[in-house]
Amino acid sequence: MGRSFNTIAFDPSKCDGCGDCMRACASVKYDSEDTSRSLIQILGRETDKGSAFELALCRQCGDPKCTTVCPAGALTKNGESGVIEWDGSKCVDCLLCTIGCSYAGIALDETTGRVSKCDTCAGNPACVPACPHGALRYVTTSNIYNEVGDWEDLFAPGLAGCQGCNTELLMRHTLRRVGPDTVLATPPGCVPGMGSVGFNGTTGTKVPVFHPLLTNTAAMLAGIKRQYKRVGREITALAIAGDGGASDVGFQSLSGAAERGEQMLFMVVDNEGYMNTGMQRSSCTPYGAWTSTTPVGKSSDGSHLSQGKTQDAKNLPLIMVNHRCAYVATASTAYMEDLYEKLDKAIQASKTGFAYLHVYSPCTTGWRFPTDQNMEVARKAVETNFVMLWEYTPDTGVHFTRPVDKPLPVTDYLKAMGRFRHLSPEQIEHIQKKVEENRRIVERLAENAHAA
Amino acid sequence: MTTATLETPREAAAKQKVILCEGNEAAALAVALARPDMVAVYPITPQSSLVEHVAKLIADGKMDADIVDAEGEHSVLSVLQGGALAGARTYTATCGPGLAFMFEPYFRTSGMRLPIVMTIVTRDGITPQSVWGGHQDAMTVREVGWVQMYCETVQEVLDTTIMAFKVAEHHDVMLPVNICLDGNYLSYGASRVELPDQAEVDAFLGDKFVNWHVALDPQRPMAVDPLTGGSGGKGPSTFVRYRKGQCKGMQNALRVIEEVHEEWAQRFGRSFAPLVEEYRLDDAEFAIMTLGSMTGAAKDAIDEAREAGKKVGLIKIKTFSPFPVEALVRSLAKVRALGVVDRSVGFRWNCGPMFQETLGALYRLGRHVPAMSFIGGLAGADLTIPHFHRVIDATEALLQGGPVPTEPVWLNERD
Numbered sequence: 001m002g003r004s005f006n007t008i009a010f011d012p013s014k015c016d017g018c019g020d021c022m023r024a025c026a027s028v029k030y031d032s033e034d035t036s037r038s039l040i041q042i043l044g045r046e047t048d049k050g051s052a053f054e055l056a057l058c059r060q061c062g063d064p065k066c067t068t069v070c071p072a073g074a075l076t077k078n079g080e081s082g083v084i085e086w087d088g089s090k091c092v093d094c095l096l097c098t099i100g101c102s103y104a105g106i107a108l109d110e111t112t113g114r115v116s117k118c119d120t121c122a123g124n125p126a127c128v129p130a131c132p133h134g135a136l137r138y139v140t141t142s143n144i145y146n147e148v149g150d151w152e153d154l155f156a157p158g159l160a161g162c163q164g165c166n167t168e169l170l171m172r173h174t175l176r177r178v179g180p181d182t183v184l185a186t187p188p189g190c191v192p193g194m195g196s197v198g199f200n201g202t203t204g205t206k207v208p209v210f211h212p213l214l215t216n217t218a219a220m221l222a223g224i225k226r227q228y229k230r231v232g233r234e235i236t237a238l239a240i241a242g243d244g245g246a247s248d249v250g251f252q253s254l255s256g257a258a259e260r261g262e263q264m265l266f267m268v269v270d271n272e273g274y275m276n277t278g279m280q281r282s283s284c285t286p287y288g289a290w291t292s293t294t295p296v297g298k299s300s301d302g303s304h305l306s307q308g309k310t311q312d313a314k315n316l317p318l319i320m321v322n323h324r325c326a327y328v329a330t331a332s333t334a335y336m337e338d339l340y341e342k343l344d345k346a347i348q349a350s351k352t353g354f355a356y357l358h359v360y361s362p363c364t365t366g367w368r369f370p371t372d373q374n375m376e377v378a379r380k381a382v383e384t385n386f387v388m389l390w391e392y393t394p395d396t397g398v399h400f401t402r403p404v405d406k407p408l409p410v411t412d413y414l415k416a417m418g419r420f421r422h423l424s425p426e427q428i429e430h431i432q433k434k435v436e437e438n439r440r441i442v443e444r445l446a447e448n449a450h451a452a
Numbered sequence: 453m454t455t456a457t458l459e460t461p462r463e464a465a466a467k468q469k470v471i472l473c474e475g476n477e478a479a480a481l482a483v484a485l486a487r488p489d490m491v492a493v494y495p496i497t498p499q500s501s502l503v504e505h506v507a508k509l510i511a512d513g514k515m516d517a518d519i520v521d522a523e524g525e526h527s528v529l530s531v532l533q534g535g536a537l538a539g540a541r542t543y544t545a546t547c548g549p550g551l552a553f554m555f556e557p558y559f560r561t562s563g564m565r566l567p568i569v570m571t572i573v574t575r576d577g578i579t580p581q582s583v584w585g586g587h588q589d590a591m592t593v594r595e596v597g598w599v600q601m602y603c604e605t606v607q608e609v610l611d612t613t614i615m616a617f618k619v620a621e622h623h624d625v626m627l628p629v630n631i632c633l634d635g636n637y638l639s640y641g642a643s644r645v646e647l648p649d650q651a652e653v654d655a656f657l658g659d660k661f662v663n664w665h666v667a668l669d670p671q672r673p674m675a676v677d678p679l680t681g682g683s684g685g686k687g688p689s690t691f692v693r694y695r696k697g698q699c700k701g702m703q704n705a706l707r708v709i710e711e712v713h714e715e716w717a718q719r720f721g722r723s724f725a726p727l728v729e730e731y732r733l734d735d736a737e738f739a740i741m742t743l744g745s746m747t748g749a750a751k752d753a754i755d756e757a758r759e760a761g762k763k764v765g766l767i768k769i770k771t772f773s774p775f776p777v778e779a780l781v782r783s784l785a786k787v788r789a790l791g792v793v794d795r796s797v798g799f800r801w802n803c804g805p806m807f808q809e810t811l812g813a814l815y816r817l818g819r820h821v822p823a824m825s826f827i828g829g830l831a832g833a834d835l836t837i838p839h840f841h842r843v844i845d846a847t848e849a850l851l852q853g854g855p856v857p858t859e860p861v862w863l864n865e866r867d
Contacts (some may be wrong), residue, residue, distance in 0.1 A: 055639060103642075124547075129484075166771070180670060180673075181670045183538075183668045183669075183670065192679070195742070197675045197676075197677070197679065198675045198676045198679070199678055199679045199680075199681075200678065200679070200680055200681075200685060200686045200690050201678065201680075201686065201690060202675075202678065203674065203675030203678060204675070205673075205674050205675065206673060207670060208668040208669055208670055208672075208673040208674060208675075208676070209668075209675050209676070210668055210675065210676035210677055211677050211678075211679075212530070213530070213556055213557060213560065213570035213675075215526060215530075215556060216526060216527060216530035216556075216557055219522065219526070219527035219530035219531045219534070220530045220531070220533055220537075221533035222493075222531050222534060223490065223520070223531040223532055223533060223534025223535035223536075223537075223538065223542075224519065224533075224534040224535070224538045224668055224854070225517050225534075226490065226520065226534075226535060226540075227489060227490060227518075227534070227535045227538035227539055227540040228538055230489060230490075230518055230540070231539070235670055252523060252524060252527070253523070253526065253527045253530065255523065256523030256524070256527055257520060259523070260521070260523075300626055322767070325649060340766060368820075413779075424757070434495070
């Protein structure tokens with residue numbers, strides 16, 4: 001399997017052409033204020049909808065054309081870092097590479113008369129933190145894929161998730177990481193709906209897997225783990241559960257198992273409702289959201305108006321913190337490195353106590369957004385602080401793992417989905433206030449942890 | 453499998469300790485002798501002292517089991533399901549509202565064919581609010597595939613509790629088993645009890661046989677309970693195969709319960725009727741039917757009635773689920789009138805549940821036997837010898853061929 005490499009990603013919708021990235025690059029690389037020397041170039045153009053911006057930057061291509069056209073062997077792709085390296089001692093300044101590149105990623109530096117290109121600042125690109133709008137990201141998940149790709153996928157191919165659902169991604173990554181010495185519980189919901197436990201004698205999973213009841217996942221897993229512990233066998237007891245079963249009808253067994261410190265990893269895939277059953281409200285559904293049991297409607301005379309869910313979501317991960325679990329964390333599939341770090345800690349914690357991992361999982365079908373937008377919706381949730389990524393252990397308390405100190409307005413998140421289409425300005429104001437209030441609650445916990 | 457013993461029952465009996473204890477303690481001592489791997493508990497009246505005894509036996513090192521103090525009965529049974537799927541011999545006890553709360557996993561236990569053993573310290577149903585004995589709880593769940601055996605005495609509680617593990621784990625059964633122990637009367641009633649020797653019990657029970665058929669084990673991975681059924685493909689036939697298997701297991705249990713009781717009698721010298729007990733029935737013209745601890749008072753009443761010249765006998769059901777139709781029909785064949793005493797209510801037929809079940813057996817008999825339903829002992833009310841004389845007299849009247857009452861007689865209505 002081919003290797004993948006870290007890369008600088010550009011989101012043109014967030015770029016306003018301010019040029020801060022170019023100034024940072026020119027400064028770091030050449031101690032210069034001349035942005036024409038920057039190795040990253042933002043190019044503006046006018047469109048029907050106003051100004052738009054494009055990126056001229058070396059993509060560190062997997063199949064680079066610049067290296068193949070170079071007659072002197074001055075350009076080579078580093079097999080470890082993935083960076084295409086330029087060797088000035090070999091370069092004959094023919095400029096063929098600048099014609100070979102489709103991205104204007106290598107260009108003539110008129111100051112020196114030689115070509116220049118981005119080297120990602122040895123994995124710490126100066127342009128990325130300089131961007132005030134989050135249009136640039138240094139994507140460093142490649143190591144996960146390089147490592148994980150060689151591990152056995154413990155789910156059957158072709159699980160029947162909705163198009164664009166990232167829960168399948170989450171399931172495959174999680175089980176690869178946890179490994180074959182696992183007993184997996186997938187209570188009723190999307191995860192068995194995809195076929196994890198199979199149908200009429202077939203199975204979707206290569207580890208022992210079962211449907212608990214919606215209500216007793218944690219209790220059944222506790223019994224399994226205890227018996228293996230009694231006979232001296234090491235297994236990981238893993239639940240991949242939905243938010244509805246965990247926060248509503250299954251909460252008692254979840255709370256009881258957490259209080260008793262049962263040794264398991266309980267992962268909640270939070271798509272904020274009973275999505276498998278037809279998109280009904282759960283206690284994790286956010287305020288204002290349309291669901292099939294909190295529909296939007298009004299009476300014919302206009303006297304009655306229904307505008308989605310009228311209560312705020314239950315904050316299940318914070319409730320789990322109050323169980324003093326061995327580990328509690330929130331995660332998002334848009335932040336895979338963060339998720340993997342937490343997964344590793346949670347697996348470790350599950351060997352001695354109750355580990356709880358709450359993963360936000362946007363639902364293309366139930367939240368009503370295009371199937372290619374899942375990661376973007378997940379990312380926007382974090383960038384607006386609608387979802388916060390943090391972790392807790394009894395020793396270290398709560399701390400943010402991906403703090404967003406300059407959040408985007410929550411409307412950037414809300415407008416990405418149909419389920420919030422009907423919101424009134426008052427409802428949006430309520431949600432924005434709640435986002436800020438929730439942030440302050442976690443901040444206070446984090447500050448207290450820091451002070452302690 | 454069990455190993456042969458060279459001891460005679462008398463020798464085995466001689467090794468037994470004689471103690472005085474209540475039914476709840478007897479159940480706990482029996483559980484300890486059965487050596488379960490896992491016990492899950494949640495307290496509820498009148499079961500509480502039973503699980504307290506179990507907890508103390510474990511705390512004192514007299515019982516080597518993992519005890520899970522679960523947060524409710526629903527989780528109690530769920531923890532044990534997990535334990536059983538991982539190979540544990542498991543036990544718990546509950547009653548009344550606890551059993552009602554447990555119903556969701558309770559229904560599922562028999563479907564997964566998990567040989568979990570659970571005592572029901574029987575309690576009447578709420579509401580009206582009550583914490584006292586009655587069979588309403590166990591009767592309410594009689595239809596969901598658990599084996600249910602009702603005990604008459606504290607000794608029978610102890611012996612049946614051990615036997616229950618052997619029945620549950622029998623290859624031809626593989627079903628969960630309830631020992632029904634009358635709340636108040638047996639739970640708190642102290643009695644002389646012979647306590648079997650541990651080595652003898654070990655030999656009797658043999659190796660545990662828990663999850664050979666369904667397991668959650670990384671060394672033999674399988675999907676447990678995949679979605680089954682629907683109207684297409686293999687769905688209908690697969691679902692039927694499972695359900696039919698449960699029914700077969702229940703029917704097999706009738707034979708296995710008899711075999712296990714027979715072996716128990718041989719090993720320990722104590723004999724209990726496994727399915728249906730007959731008392732002074734062979735020359736009887738009519739009979740009364742009982743269940744559980746009320747039978748003691750009923751037998752005394754029969755003795756007195758016999759002295760008064762009434763040709764009355766008694767039929768006691770021990771194994772209520774599966775319903776021992778054949779054995780019962782054999783007993784019913786001996787009589788011309790029947791009075792059935794229930795300690796619970798069947799709301800749908802306006803009679804006792806055991807009476808209703810017996811009507812089905814009477815149909816199998818193929819001969820009309822007039823029968824009456826009596827309901828008594830609800831919510832801890834006493835069923836005394838005078839109550840049973842009323843039952844005997846009313847049933848005797850049926851021999852005259854008059855009209856058969858269509859409504860039950862409520863024995864404690866004017867107490």
